[in-house]
Structure formats: C-alpha cells, structure tokens
Amino acid sequence: MHPSKITILSCSMDPESRSRRIACGAESLLRERRSEVEFIDLQDIELPAFDNLNCYGHPSYDRLYRAIRDADGVLLAVPIYNWSVGSAAKNLIELTGATGAGGRKSAWFDKIVTFVCSGGLPHSYMAYGNLAMSLMLDFKCVINPYVVYATERDWIDGANLSDELAARLRKTVEVKLELVSRLRGRGYASDWEI
Template identity: 45%
Template sequence: MYILIVSSSQDPNSRSRILAQECQHAFDDMGINAKLVDLDELKVPNFDNDTIYQTEQYQYLHSLTIEAAGVVLCSPTYNWGCCSELKKYIEYVGSTDENHVSALFDKVVTFVNAAGLPHSYMAHSALATSLMIDFKCIINPYNVYVHNRHWLDGRLTDERRPRLVKSMKVMAELCTLLEGRTYQSEWEL
C-alpha cells in the first residue's frame, strides 16, 4: 500500500509544494509508504479526451494513481478554488472511455491548500464534492489549510504543523481501514 502525494503548483517558489514535501516527511516519520509527484516537472499537456491516452504523462499518472490507496492533493488557492493544474490532473486520471477506466474510483482523498488569506479555507469544496459524487471517493475531513500567517522564515509554523501531521495520520488510517473493502465503484448514480 502507498499513498500518492500530488503537488500541482507551477510556481517555482510554491508554498503548496513545500506542504507536499512536509506531507511526505510526515508519512516517512510514520513508516507509511508515500510517493510524491510534482505536476510541474511532468509538463502535462492539456486534456483532450483523445491523444492524451498515448502520452507518457497520462500513462505515468494513471498508473501511479490507480495503484495508490489514497491521494493527497496539494494546491495553491486561486480565485477561491484549487488551481487549474490540479483540475487537469483529475481530468487526466479520472477520464474513462471504452479502453480506459478512471483511476480515482474509491480513493481516499486529502486536500492540502496554501493560500494568502485565511478566508478561502473551503477552496477545495467544489472538487471534494465532485470526487465524492463522480468517483465515490472518501474525503478526509481533516484537510490542511495554510495561509500567510502560518509561515515563518519560509517554514511552516509550529502552530500549524500538528494539523498537517494529524491529517496525514488520519489519511493513513482511513487508507488502511478501507483496504479490505468489499465493493468496487464505477460510473453510477
């Protein structure tokens, strides 16, 4: 079992990328196998529901995601929502046609968001709802929301770090508990 951490920021000085790395460290400290993928390094082409299935990026991301017990989605907060690169990742690995099946069905998902202000703490809500309804994902109620006041000298403050660690512990426990589930979801209402 492993947990996939997806960093979706395109900013070279991204705080959400730092948070993704902090999630990796938290899992390492717990002895949990986790893999970190940075979408900025992959240069993922736009989703077209046609030629993307032959791209190395699609095949790599789909394989990593479908084999993961759960996914930690790390994103900057823009315009009161998660970034477009994260949405593109969901379109990629969530798409289904006659030859491909979504890699997101039944995944445990934790949202980790970096923002400037404390006001957009529900920025992940639209994506969370979509993942629950479309892919029957289990959304970890212990999301991580970090804004400007939670940083000191480029590092996460001691006040906010316990929330990140607790969220990753809950994520690991949910993945472990659901590993033996007896159902498998597909497109259904």
C-alpha cells in the same frame, strides 16, 4: 499488513510554491510512519491538456494514471487561486478520471483523498470544497475531513509552518493513514453510478 501506498501530487506551477512545501512535509511524516510514497510534482513533468483523445498517448499519462490507480490514497497539494483550486489539479483529474474506449477506467474510483492547500487569504479555506465534492460524487472517493489550509501568515520566516499548522499537518496525515488502514479490506468497488 503491507505499508500504505500514498501518492502525493503537487499541483502548483509556482517555483516558490507553498503548497509544495506542505506536500514535502507530508511526505516526511508519511515516510516516518513507514508508508510507501510516490511524490509527483506537476512542475517537473509535462501535463497534457485534457482533450479526451490525444492526451492518452502522451508519455506522462500512464505514469500519472498508474500512480493514482495503484495508490491506497492520494494527497493533493494545491494552490488556491480566485476562490478555487488551481487549474493544473483539475486538468490532472480530468485526464486521469476519464473512462472510455479501450476499457479505460477512471484511476480515481474509491481513492482516499486528502487535501493540503495554500492560499493568499484566510477566508478561502473552503475553496477546495467543490473539487472534493466532485471527487466524492463522481468517483466515490472518501475525502479526509482533515485538511491543511495555509496562508503566508502561517509561515515562520517564510520557510516553516507555524506550530499550530505543523500539528494540523501531523493530524491530517494520521487520519489519512487510519482511513487507509480501516478501508483497505472494504468489499465494494465503485464505477459510474448515481
């Protein structure tokens, strides 16, 4: 059995991003469990705006597309703004999820997706739901039912997750790896279908 290949996509443009810090914690846990991890921070690369034409020639496109397509699972670390996932994550999914000319096919089909989120208010904890539903319906992604949602109240001295949230992150990563392991041999491959 080869190790699980997990791509972590940190989708915050905030230099002090808390979702990025959670993603780094997830990376450490995945590496402890001998997973092969590719960590991509969208703050460090130029993400072209999705225009369904010129964006595919952008140098970042191939790297992002392959990192998602070739992964056993994807972890999306996202900020929550205005009751929804930050716009960079949606742009990333539009860019790598489009199918079209030249045999291009969405990188997202059948991926096992896990969300780790940081928001300002505790009651925004379901704000990632619309994006999760879209990934499930459009690309037949399997959405990990365990999610980390943290607000500033969940950080100790602004630097470390509370014990409760750190335990939630561990369980979220463990469930992700179990889903990847159990679904590795599945006999189907999805495409655009209703």
